[in-house]
Amino acid sequence: MVNDVSAKKLIEFSSLIDNLLTESLNDGYQKLRDKANGNIIIDNKTQKLLDSISDSVLKQFTYLAFVKDNNLSDDKLLEAGKALMDKSLNTTYESRIADEEERIRQELERAKVDKNIISKVVSKKNGTAQERLMEMQTEATKEVIGETVRQQSLKIIMKAIADRGFIVDKKNIKINRETNEVNMIAMKASGEKAEFKIYMDGKFIYDFHQGYKGQACQKDIEPFMKDLEDVYGIHITKKQEIWSNPDKISTMKYQAINTNKNRM
Numbered sequence: 001m002v003n004d005v006s007a008k009k010l011i012e013f014s015s016l017i018d019n020l021l022t023e024s025l026n027d028g029y030q031k032l033r034d035k036a037n038g039n040i041i042i043d044n045k046t047q048k049l050l051d052s053i054s055d056s057v058l059k060q061f062t063y064l065a066f067v068k069d070n071n072l073s074d075d076k077l078l079e080a081g082k083a084l085m086d087k088s089l090n091t092t093y094e095s096r097i098a099d100e101e102e103r104i105r106q107e108l109e110r111a112k113v114d115k116n117i118i119s120k121v122v123s124k125k126n127g128t129a130q131e132r133l134m135e136m137q138t139e140a141t142k143e144v145i146g147e148t149v150r151q152q153s154l155k156i157i158m159k160a161i162a163d164r165g166f167i168v169d170k171k172n173i174k175i176n177r178e179t180n181e182v183n184m185i186a187m188k189a190s191g192e193k194a195e196f197k198i199y200m201d202g203k204f205i206y207d208f209h210q211g212y213k214g215q216a217c218q219k220d221i222e223p224f225m226k227d228l229e230d231v232y233g234i235h236i237t238k239k240q241e242i243w244s245n246p247d248k249i250s251t252m253k254y255q256a257i258n259t260n261k262n263r264m
Contacts, residue, residue, distance in 0.1 A: 015092035093129035146200030
């Protein structure tokens with residue numbers, strides 16, 4: 001819905017307003033009112049057709065088509081309204097595409113999306129201006145939401161792991177653009193080590209291994225997972241153990257998380 005409003009409806013209404021203003025400046029505007037009270041006379045059949053059009057922009061363009069030629073009716077009037085709207089929108093989208101690209105670019109930059117991804121999103125060349133803009137907006141929304149979820153997940157995991165006595169050096173946080181994941185390593189002064197892979201959809205993999213003996217890592221894993229939910233509001237929607245070997249001091253697990261604190 002947001003994509004539709006920001007990349008489509010706002011521009012459609014802008015185009016409609018331009019047409020209404022233009023219409024008010026020419027002789028055809030006189031058809032918008034009669035000499036007595038400023039109202040145009042619309043027959044019941046035409047009014048019924050206008051009332052049946054759910055798209056408010058198309059309805060107004062169809063009304064303008066009637067103003068231009070009040071001999072049109074039924075399907076011919078509707079077709080004239082669509083033709084008028086398409087012609088106007090194509091012109092409006094073409095004139096706005098550069099500004100809209102810049103708006104989307106700024107949205108992505110504020111969300112700290114990778115520069116290469118930004119360039120890819122705003123470099124659409126195929127299709128009409130409207131189609132390019134809708135595609136850009138859809139991809140931009142996906143990237144912004146995904147990056148926001150990942151950043152929030154990373155911050156929460158860093159806080160939760162710090163509560164277990166781990167320290168995270170910024171140099172140990174790296175983004176792998178090929179796999180689209182953030183890799184983070186946390187260390188304790190006593191030598192224990194935990195590694196995390198965090199994805200854009202909120203999933204993460206953790207690996208507690210180095211410096212632990214047997215199942216000793218559980219003394220950090222269990223409170224860490226409990227804190228995620230009880231303290232930070234992260235609801236674990238799915239938990240899958242990939243590998244656990246008590247004989248070789250390693251435990252790796254897979255977590256799917258939902259960062260919505262107002263969970264059902």
